[in-house]
Amino acid sequence: MKKEDYLWDKTGSDPEIERLENALAVFRYKETAPPELPAKVLPFTKKENTRSFFRFAYAAACVAFVAIALGVWFQISNKKPVVAEIRTEFAAPVIENKIADVVPVKDTEQSNVAAPKQFINRKAVKIQKAVYKNNLAAREIKVKSATVALSKEEKYAYDQLMLALSITSSKLKLVSDKIEGNTVNNDGR
Amino acid sequence: MTGNILLFTNATTTAAPVSEKATAQAQIVERVCAGDKEAFGELYKAFAPLVHGIILARVPYDEVDDLAQEVFLSAFKNLHTLRDQTAIGAWLSMIARNRAVEFYRQTKPTEELSEEIREKDVPQTEAREILAAIRSLPDAYRETLVLRLVEGMSGQEIAERTNLTPESVRVNLHRGMRLLRRKLGIEE
Numbered sequence: 001m002k003k004e005d006y007l008w009d010k011t012g013s014d015p016e017i018e019r020l021e022n023a024l025a026v027f028r029y030k031e032t033a034p035p036e037l038p039a040k041v042l043p044f045t046k047k048e049n050t051r052s053f054f055r056f057a058y059a060a061a062c063v064a065f066v067a068i069a070l071g072v073w074f075q076i077s078n079k080k081p082v083v084a085e086i087r088t089e090f091a092a093p094v095i096e097n098k099i100a101d102v103v104p105v106k107d108t109e110q111s112n113v114a115a116p117k118q119f120i121n122r123k124a125v126k127i128q129k130a131v132y133k134n135n136l137a138a139r140e141i142k143v144k145s146a147t148v149a150l151s152k153e154e155k156y157a158y159d160q161l162m163l164a165l166s167i168t169s170s171k172l173k174l175v176s177d178k179i180e181g182n183t184v185n186n187d188g189r
Numbered sequence: 190m191t192g193n194i195l196l197f198t199n200a201t202t203t204a205a206p207v208s209e210k211a212t213a214q215a216q217i218v219e220r221v222c223a224g225d226k227e228a229f230g231e232l233y234k235a236f237a238p239l240v241h242g243i244i245l246a247r248v249p250y251d252e253v254d255d256l257a258q259e260v261f262l263s264a265f266k267n268l269h270t271l272r273d274q275t276a277i278g279a280w281l282s283m284i285a286r287n288r289a290v291e292f293y294r295q296t297k298p299t300e301e302l303s304e305e306i307r308e309k310d311v312p313q314t315e316a317r318e319i320l321a322a323i324r325s326l327p328d329a330y331r332e333t334l335v336l337r338l339v340e341g342m343s344g345q346e347i348a349e350r351t352n353l354t355p356e357s358v359r360v361n362l363h364r365g366m367r368l369l370r371r372k373l374g375i376e377e
Contacts, residue, residue: 007362008344027320032258037226
């Protein structure tokens with residue numbers, strides 16, 4: 001019990017600890033002068049100033065972030081109708097080019113005259129057959145007409161739109177299949 | 190072993206309630222912040238043994254004085270970043286520990302001293318052996334033991350200056366002493 005007291009507050013005695021203390025006294029701190037400070041010591045600025053600065057900076061950063069986010073959102077929302085326009089403009093020239101490639105129109109007075117409906121139908125069927133028989137040729141025609149009619153950005157927008165439409169249609173097909181399947185099941189029951 | 194490590198982490202994280210001494214120290218810190226050089230002298234006098242002890246528990250004896258001075262200079266430069274001025278002791282201790290770690294990061298070419306110089310400058314062999322045994326103990330134990338056995342502080346003083354609870358210091362002292370006895374081959 002005495003040992004514990006001596007170790008804690010130096011009351012009583014503990015020869016073993018005293019021996020250690022005496023041996024280690026050579027390492028003890030010897031009073032020295034404090035380090036020399038700079039000749040001119042200025043009072044430090046208060047912490048509140050730095051804190052308020054950080055608060056202001058944080059608020060400004062938040063406002064800037066919201067402004068940028070709104071700007072981006074408006075840009076994206078404004079782009080959608082442009083894509084739709086491209087599609088409507090693009091649809092006509094593709095068909096025209098296809099027809100023009102397959103059926104060369106003679107540059108005569110007769111070209112101004114409207115062709116008979118039967119003749120057009122036959123030609124249209126021929127065109128369809130040609131397109132379905134040779135996929136590669138059909139793709140070439142499509143690419144050729146697309147590059148002629150649209151710029152890169154427009155083409156990209158068109159592709160995106162087509163992709164979205166294809167995804168939507170596939171989803172719709174899935175839904176319709178499911179419904180049909182359900183109805184079959186219901187009928188079966 | 191695991192129990193010791195757990196106790197060490199607990200002991201270092203528990204802070205003592207603010208005492209009158211701590212508030213007096215906080216006033217000195219405020220004066221130093223206001224540019225009072227004399228107050229810095231008082232601060233140095235009050236905490237130099239603590240910083241000396243913490244560094245001595247980690248680095249060679251020859252380097253301790255220089256490093257302690259560096260710690261106080263660094264503390265003076267960054268005193269305005271100290272949020273709780275009553276925790277100046279814990280803050281200085283942290284700077285001292287970091288400075289000791291930094292000392293070992295710096296690669297310095299070393300040369301063996303001749304026998305004559307060694308005997309002249311370095312304390313006795315027994316003292317060196319005891320200090321080496323203390324240094325081999327876990328951080329919390331070696332710091333408390335150096336402050337108690339080398340710097341001659343009582344347990345209460347250690348608690349006040351390091352902002353630890355007296356209970357933590359008491360536990361660290363007794364467990365550290367038990368380990369030290371085992372290391373030195375002293376029977377309890």
